[in-house]
Amino acid sequence: MKKEKEIFKKYLVGKGLKLTSERELILEEVFSRHDHFDAEALFQAFRARSENVSRATIYRTLPLLVESGLVQEALRCGERVCYEHIYGHKSHGHMICIGCGKIIEFENKALEKIRKKVCEEYGFKPVEFRFGIKGYCKDCQKKL
Ligand SMILES: [Zn+2]
Ligand SMILES: [Zn+2]
Ligand SMILES: [Zn+2]
The missing domain is CATH 1.10.10.10 (Winged helix-like DNA-binding domain superfamily/Winged helix DNA-binding domain)
Incomplete structure (x- = not known):
């Protein structure tokens, strides 16, 4: 299985x-x-x-x-x-383009560290973590 x-x-x-x-x-x-x-x-x-x-x-x-x-x-x-x-x-964040709907995945060590630190501080056990940025990709910025 x-x-x-x-x-x-x-x-x-x-x-x-x-x-x-x-x-x-x-x-x-x-x-x-x-x-x-x-x-x-x-x-x-x-x-x-x-x-x-x-x-x-x-x-x-x-x-x-x-x-x-x-x-x-x-x-x-x-x-x-x-x-x-x-x-x-691996856990990753997302950027989503409002213009064309493209989704970009990214990894960032600093973000991982912050997540860990914040959870430790509050004695919180994380199950799900979501980090998203909405905006315009390089191509769509040219059309703005
Ligand atoms: Zn897969
Ligand atoms: Zn776009
Ligand atoms: Zn993803």
Whole structure:
């Protein structure tokens, strides 16, 4: 069994839930792609393969994946909530361009340190950390 599946199953069992075939399909889809996706993109991917996973199940499963620590809500742009799998990836921040919708990922050691320090100071155990900047990318700045 893949590690992410093990983790998700363990998390679900702890909540008295089961790893249903639909939840498993969602998990597999989420880990087969390395982009920032929203619930609708998952739904369309299943539909394109004629796999029967309902929108409602996707919307209910994504928060479970987030809580299990495998997935994070990467960013919000207007009504759109984008997710990405973080298991197996370094934590990173995002810049999202309001002009063209481009998402730039970045890593920054200083930010990591601040996060650690602040959590230590307050005796806080971090589960999710999100750092996002909205603005205009280089190309879009030329058009401003
Ligand atoms: Zn990945
Ligand atoms: Zn742009
Ligand atoms: Zn990302």
